[in-house]
Amino acid sequence: MEDTVLNPTSSPQSNNRRAVRFDDSQIIIGLEVHVQLDTDSKLFCGCSTRFGEAANSQTCVVCTGMPGALPVINERALELSIRAGLSLNCQIARSTKWDRKNYFYPDLPKGYQISQFDQPICGPGHLDIEPSEPTGQARRIRIERAHLEEDAGKSIHDESGRRQDSKIDLNRTGTPLLEIVTQPDIRTAAEAKAFLSELKLILNYIDVSDCNMQQGNLRCDANVNLHIPFGDEQIATPIVEIKNLNSFRAVERSITHEAQRQFEAWQENGLTIADAPKQTRGWNDHTQTTTLQREKEDSADYRYFPDPDLIAVKIEDSQIQQIESQLEQLPADLRKLLAEQYNLKSADASVIVSQGRGVVDYFLEVADGCEDSKIANNWIGQEVLRQLNESNQTIQQYPVSPQQFTDLLKLVIAGTLDQTRGKEVLNAMVAHCISPEEAIKQLGIKPVDNSELVTLCEKLIDENQDVVEQIQSGNGKAIGMLIGKARKMNPNANPGLVKAMLAKMIST
Amino acid sequence: MTLSALNADVIVDQLNAGEVTATDCVQHFLDRIQVHNAELNAFIRVSESALEQAEAIDQRRKAGESLGCLAGLPIAIKDGICVSGQPTTAGSKMLENFSPPYDATIVERLKSADAIIIGKTNMDEFAMGSSTENSFFGPTNNPWATNRVPGGSSGGSAACVAARLAPVAIGSDTGGSIRQPASFCGITGLKPSYGRVSRYGLIAFASSLDQIGPMTRTAKESALLMSVIAGFDPRDSTSSKEQVSDFLKSLETPLAGVRIGVCRDHLNEGLDVEVKTKINDAISVFKQLGANIEEIELPQTKSAIAAYYIIAPCEASSNLARYDGVRYTFRAQANDLEEMYRNTRGQGFGDEVKQRIMLGTYALSSGYYEAYYLKASKVRRMIKQDYDEAFKKVDLILGPTTPTPAFKLGQHTEDPLAMYLADIYTVSANLAGIPAISVPVEPSSTGLPIGLQLQGRAFEENTLLRAAHQFQNETLWHTASPSEPWRTQS
Ligand SMILES: [Zn+2]
Numbered sequence: 001m002e003d004t005v006l007n008p009t010s011s012p013q014s015n016n017r018r019a020v021r022f023d024d025s026q027i028i029i030g031l032e033v034h035v036q037l038d039t040d041s042k043l044f045c046g047c048s049t050r051f052g053e054a055a056n057s058q059t060c061v062v063c064t065g066m067p068g069a070l071p072v073i074n075e076r077a078l079e080l081s082i083r084a085g086l087s088l089n090c091q092i093a094r095s096t097k098w099d100r101k102n103y104f105y106p107d108l109p110k111g112y113q114i115s116q117f118d119q120p121i122c123g124p125g126h127l128d129i130e131p132s133e134p135t136g137q138a139r140r141i142r143i144e145r146a147h148l149e150e151d152a153g154k155s156i157h158d159e160s161g162r163r164q165d166s167k168i169d170l171n172r173t174g175t176p177l178l179e180i181v182t183q184p185d186i187r188t189a190a191e192a193k194a195f196l197s198e199l200k201l202i203l204n205y206i207d208v209s210d211c212n213m214q215q216g217n218l219r220c221d222a223n224v225n226l227h228i229p230f231g232d233e234q235i236a237t238p239i240v241e242i243k244n245l246n247s248f249r250a251v252e253r254s255i256t257h258e259a260q261r262q263f264e265a266w267q268e269n270g271l272t273i274a275d276a277p278k279q280t281r282g283w284n285d286h287t288q289t290t291t292l293q294r295e296k297e298d299s300a301d302y303r304y305f306p307d308p309d310l311i312a313v314k315i316e317d318s319q320i321q322q323i324e325s326q327l328e329q330l331p332a333d334l335r336k337l338l339a340e341q342y343n344l345k346s347a348d349a350s351v352i353v354s355q356g357r358g359v360v361d362y363f364l365e366v367a368d369g370c371e372d373s374k375i376a377n378n379w380i381g382q383e384v385l386r387q388l389n390e391s392n393q394t395i396q397q398y399p400v401s402p403q404q405f406t407d408l409l410k411l412v413i414a415g416t417l418d419q420t421r422g423k424e425v426l427n428a429m430v431a432h433c434i435s436p437e438e439a440i441k442q443l444g445i446k447p448v449d450n451s452e453l454v455t456l457c458e459k460l461i462d463e464n465q466d467v468v469e470q471i472q473s474g475n476g477k478a479i480g481m482l483i484g485k486a487r488k489m490n491p492n493a494n495p496g497l498v499k500a501m502l503a504k505m506i507s508t
Numbered sequence: 509m510t511l512s513a514l515n516a517d518v519i520v521d522q523l524n525a526g527e528v529t530a531t532d533c534v535q536h537f538l539d540r541i542q543v544h545n546a547e548l549n550a551f552i553r554v555s556e557s558a559l560e561q562a563e564a565i566d567q568r569r570k571a572g573e574s575l576g577c578l579a580g581l582p583i584a585i586k587d588g589i590c591v592s593g594q595p596t597t598a599g600s601k602m603l604e605n606f607s608p609p610y611d612a613t614i615v616e617r618l619k620s621a622d623a624i625i626i627g628k629t630n631m632d633e634f635a636m637g638s639s640t641e642n643s644f645f646g647p648t649n650n651p652w653a654t655n656r657v658p659g660g661s662s663g664g665s666a667a668c669v670a671a672r673l674a675p676v677a678i679g680s681d682t683g684g685s686i687r688q689p690a691s692f693c694g695i696t697g698l699k700p701s702y703g704r705v706s707r708y709g710l711i712a713f714a715s716s717l718d719q720i721g722p723m724t725r726t727a728k729e730s731a732l733l734m735s736v737i738a739g740f741d742p743r744d745s746t747s748s749k750e751q752v753s754d755f756l757k758s759l760e761t762p763l764a765g766v767r768i769g770v771c772r773d774h775l776n777e778g779l780d781v782e783v784k785t786k787i788n789d790a791i792s793v794f795k796q797l798g799a800n801i802e803e804i805e806l807p808q809t810k811s812a813i814a815a816y817y818i819i820a821p822c823e824a825s826s827n828l829a830r831y832d833g834v835r836y837t838f839r840a841q842a843n844d845l846e847e848m849y850r851n852t853r854g855q856g857f858g859d860e861v862k863q864r865i866m867l868g869t870y871a872l873s874s875g876y877y878e879a880y881y882l883k884a885s886k887v888r889r890m891i892k893q894d895y896d897e898a899f900k901k902v903d904l905i906l907g908p909t910t911p912t913p914a915f916k917l918g919q920h921t922e923d924p925l926a927m928y929l930a931d932i933y934t935v936s937a938n939l940a941g942i943p944a945i946s947v948p949v950e951p952s953s954t955g956l957p958i959g960l961q962l963q964g965r966a967f968e969e970n971t972l973l974r975a976a977h978q979f980q981n982e983t984l985w986h987t988a989s990p991s992e993p994w995r996t997q998s
Contacts, residue, residue, distance in 0.1 A: 061608070061609060061610050064835065065830045065835070066608060066609070066610070066836070067590065067596070067598070067603065067606070067608065067711040067712075067830070067836075068589070068590045068596075068608065068612060068707075068708065068709040068710055068711045068712065069610075069708070069709075070707065070708050070743060070744050070745065071745065072742065072743060072744075072745050073745065100826050102825075102826050102829060102872070104829065104832060104849055106832075106834045106845065109830060109834075109835065110829065110830045111826070111828075111829020111830045111831075111832060112826050112829055168834070301873055301874045303825075303826070303869065303872035303873060303874070303877075304872075305822060305823075305826070305872055305877070305881055308714070308715035308716035308746070308823055309712075309715050309745060309746065310745050310746075311745055311746060
């Protein structure tokens, strides 16, 4: 061995390492995602899972680990896990069991966490993520497994510096979590973020989890290392698990940071995966860096063994089939539907689908009703989403029903309303919760007949000879000024018709 | 006859007939506890509300209200079983000041049958022991010879029934903790099938082995208690939905044609000669009752102790992790979290408990798990298969409950292996999940009780109780009482 770890920086090899470019190395990423299941009660007791209640108000003898208390499985959590597994193309176990993961921590009341070690409820599966550019290929990220476990409580440490006692809130203890583990198939930080976005969207669609990251309903750890081409070989850097990733941005940035850090560390010391144990590093949002938490040597031995208080769960084919039959279309199916059956551009389809099932349903009803999916997409993708965003409403709270929206778009398509007037009508509908007809009446919108239009155009030409000359001398765009003036004189004048008539009059 | 000489079923009849009031009954046993407990240390605590409850029952009876089937009957409960609002210590300093906010399912059932909990009985700390010497509250003495152990871990329950400080008691059995003290104290003790009685509210030692059961003078009393405490409990996932049979009804069915297996290996090596003789005498009684005695083999049971002392400590090491000083337990002084854990567990647990936690932690550690826990689990399955085979040929299996009568206090405390061998005949039933009962046979020449064990098919407690009852119809050993004042015996 030419290179030794003891004196790495001065060897000729280290100079060679300095010649390698970061951009030639490949980032290898695997994710472990904890998702809180949307059950009313906890995984092994009847306590509520509501967020934000008074500390320790949602606890009982079971979830506080009182002597003699015993866990009983929440069937709903099993059902939601199966639903999630099916949506991630996972094999669903026919028999799954519970294991104890033993470790001491003040917010872990039993001194062990009930989890699943070797027989997770969901086996191998995969999730396809959208290509980052339109011409790219969809990427398949393999799922290794997904298992159910109970959450721990929350420690609230004294940060005053006066060394006061830490406090513990056990409301969260026993909340059901599904831990989804991917294979190391992710290759960029952006891809990691895309995976999480798609996962979150799917779990939202199937009502398994709201994945609210502020409330900690989706937490992520990332396993990261680098493959670096070096001479004839490919060097793998030591694997690092980054903990505490509480936002998509943190996932993206921490991976980017960690890849760079590993590259520099390798250039410095030449350590490879064979030389160093797996490290755990924490992401610090303030400093935007990862810091060492522990190395494998002193990591806990969890002493997993089957929980004797619980029996193995048998899952029947019929149960899986029943859950499968109730599964509605997933985001990917809907994107395909909107692109292929409704002729939307894939970017537009993604925007609609990313808004959730409610917006998709709204779009489908309107597009079917007005029989023009492009117009439906333009109006919903822009006007409706903007209004929802501004008013911080969900589509379910939006005051215009799909039927009313369809009626409005029909008027636009027929030319009865132009785009601008149509938007005025929509605003009135939203503001006053009224139908398009009522809004039209309120706004005083009336059809303009042909003779009125002729009079209007003649007047325009008379009063704006300078503009007419510009048009005649080849500046076609100048006609816009006349159309604008026409709208001021009569807001009901259809700009398309005005333009056509003016063009005819001026050219003759 | 004084109340303390009567069987529980007779006391219940007298209470129902108005011949005695619940208040008088409870007072009678409280008086006896007052007189004798200092010497026996069978009770850790007497229930302060027992008399009040008795008065309430008398009121209700007077008012003509319908009452539960145990109305007014005093009952002692092992201190490892939660009674709401009453200190429940499991014999440990760790839980010295712990009062659970809830009732164990069996306590709830006993209360709704209007039984009166008279007190909590002494036990080996967290049920780990075979002598009740491992209690933080001091050892219990055997009323037959106060210098001898009552057995364990339910030693307090056994001693209080033998000394008639309570008509009946509840114990728990993980490897023999009901049957071995029943044998040492000359009473009847039943370990039900795993899942027959809810474990909800039983402070866990080894969850896959623990069962709650009755400790009484007669099999009939055990049947009476079983009719109240047995049955499915939705709060215990391991409790069984198997139909509960009428334990009292089948007691009188004759034993003619019942096949009883005897394992010769269990009647030879290491067995006290007198115990062997008395068990053989008892076999003759069963023959007279019409049972067919057949020889069987249980080859794997020789590994039972080894498997048991892996599996039980493994589970215990995890079950006892919750006693960390953070919530309801004793908490030692410390400067930081790590030190608080160390001091609390170091000072709060006794030596035997610490030893078993270390054993279990070691056996579950990565690199040892396969060699210990997994292998022991395999042995456990093989023991179960042994029983399955045997029960194709016979209905019951008969043998001694323990290799010797009660040993002296301190005799085995320095030799854990000798202590562990006290469980040699009892642990197999826990590993296999089958029911087993211990009944008194003729005492030793020096007057120490000897127990006979019957084991049956899972969920066939009725056959065990029936055979024990028929045996007690023919013999009087279960009616013998230690003489007062209590004596010692060298
Ligand atoms: Zn709870």
